[in-house]
Amino acid sequence: MKFSERWLRQHVKTTASRDELAATLTAIGLEVEAMTVLGEALDGVVVARIVECVPHPQADRLRVCQVDAGAHGRLQIVCGAPNARPGLVAPLATIGARVGELTIKAARLRGVESQGMLCSAKELGLDADASGLLELPADAPVGTPLADYLGLPDACIELKLTPNRADCFGVRGIAFDVAAATGSTVEPLAADPVPAQGAATLAVELQAGADAPRFVGRVIEDVDARAPTPVWMAERLRRSGIRPLSLLVDVTQYVMLELGQPMHAYDRDLLRGPIGVRHAREGETLRLLNGQEARLDPQFLVITDADRAVGLAGIMGGDDTKVGADTRRVFLEAAHFAPAAIIGRSRKLGLHTDAGHRFERGVDPELPRLAVEYATRLILDVAGGRPGPVVEAVLPEHLPQPRPILLRRARLARVLGVQVTDAEVARILAALGLAVEDCADGWQVTPPSRRFDLALEEDLIEEVARIHGYDAIPATLPGGATRLVQPSETRVSEYELRRQLVARDYLEAINYAFVDAALLDTWQAQAGAVALANPLSAELGVMRTTLLPGLVQALARNRARQQARVRLFELGKTFYAEAGGGAPLETACLAAVACGDARAEQWGAPARALDFHDLKGDLDSLAALCGAVLDYRAEAPAHAHPSRSAGVYRDGERIGWIGQLHPRLAQALGLEADVYAFELKLAPLLARPLPRARALSRFPSVRRDLAVVVAEAVPWAAVRATVEAAAGPLLRQVELFDRYAGKGIETGCKSLAMALILQDESRTLTDRDVDAVVTAVVAALGERHGAVIRS
Incomplete structure (x- = not known):
């Protein structure tokens, strides 16, 4: 929200300086994001009119102007602005005035005397436009100090509003907060109802139910649409970041900025009537004011x-009924639309x-009639x-109704940790425009219709805290006893997982939960993707499924910045929409990616490229x-290398995947290196069995080595499971210590050498x-896997 400081001070009289006002706004939660001071040193700059303008005898791009400067007399000015012409009213910096870093002096330019300087908006620090002289209205009083005429000095204040403070999208809404914080009062708004002087009306029909519960309109006839926008209004619009266009349009913009109620003006002669509000039909089209052809749906x-x-309700009017210079009859519209509909x-x-x-954040449902009356008065004047x-x-029945909220005195003191006097609490709430009634426990408070954000007792406590001042609440240590919670032995903390990955040279990354739908298509992971109804951008349009x-x-961004060895991990949620509808399923996952060398560069070992087993x-x-x-079974999802990836299982349940990205996918993503990754559900990695103590056997263990030849396709995990099942309770451990394929081993087979550690208690x-x-082990291996003892 951007507005003029002078405009705000018109609504709330305060003696606070500009810097104090900015600090106050930030302190009460209306953060001042930027403040630009305008026209602070314009002494000696006056309104002047060019009477004559002739080419400079010695310079093609210069003109010699005779300028009427009022009490300063008629002055000769040499000017190079392309828009200098007889009759133009523009700012004139007289001798002795200071413009930026330049002090104006009498000078001779190419042999012609110049007694001042005609100025552009940029030279005066009022705008970025340096294309020519600042053109003032033709009726501007010649000789008047420019600062007085334009209402300067002033400041453009830009607030960074939180979504819950929709009431502060109008200068008047901001005024209530400033009044409460500075001990002032908000000035009454001069918006008395304008009595009808004619019988012209236009019927209104509402057909959208709760989405559009209020619509106010008024016809004004015999309007002079060519009348110029008053300087004071144009300047306030300009300082609020809006370029003045024409009186009828400027009035609607002005009312929106001052009251917070969007409005629209239609050319009545282009309307047939009645005016209504309904949902669009499938495929219906509408040409908007910006020339865009909008294709609509319900x-x-x-x-x-x-x-x-x-018109597109709550967003933009249509091109076919817009007002113009020839408009004689105007229809003003102000309505209330539910935020969910916009x-x-x-x-x-x-x-x-x-x-x-x-409208997306919520507009006061009681504002439309006031806005129409206010706009009517501005147009008539x-x-x-x-x-x-x-x-x-x-x-x-569809209009939101403010509900009273009980603010308990004891609850206020308990939450804030400080005693705020009853008189101060009542003053703060009343200054914010809330209706306050004393009761036995505290106060019965009814928020105004513009304060959608006030619904709970805690909301009122926050209002008291921010206006009373967070800096006025002393810092004290909390009292009372704190109950320590014993961590569960059956669960590994996420912190331990993070610490383990960091210890293995990974860095944690945090990414958006929304991604580009096209990116999921590239990964062939678009199935079940949840589309966002209100995405931040087209590139962040769906929730991630992985x-x-x-x-x-x-990883690719780091590679592009000359980081050859990258190892990243992330703990986060993925989202999946089931075919039957309902809420999306959220699954906590852990993923990691790595590329480059297996170890960081060092002198003690030769460099070696990362491979599957490093990540495993x-x-x-x-x-x-x-x-x-964990069991690893050969599997290759669509994004995986067909022979360098595996599904990850725990207790027979698939919990994720590990392997190398498919070369085609890596190429599509612009990756030149082999990238290895894994992604698993987080819950199975956090669950662990309750540790149980067991006495160590007093008897020695026995080791037997066994080498068997099996088919190449038989995984070690399957062999180990068979050994553990066949060996029975005497087996303490089975370890694979050698794998061999080559001379002496039949083609398509491999030799696995394992150690069996046996012990009884x-x-x-x-x-x-x-x-x-x-x-028993040899027999089971032969029966299940066709294994034979290696000779």
């Missing part, structure tokens, strides 16, 4: 004229309008005209935290015990 609200769409509609069309920005009666259509696209993008080792180290033994094992176990 999610949009439209303003209709005899059932034809003439949110996301502008973005869907690639638009961002001031009206849509306000400048352009004349005969107003008809105000026509209002309303669905009261963590890997964001992580790999981060990192994942196994995480599994060790929860005592899990009650006796020393005999050779017969050990041989029985080995025999």
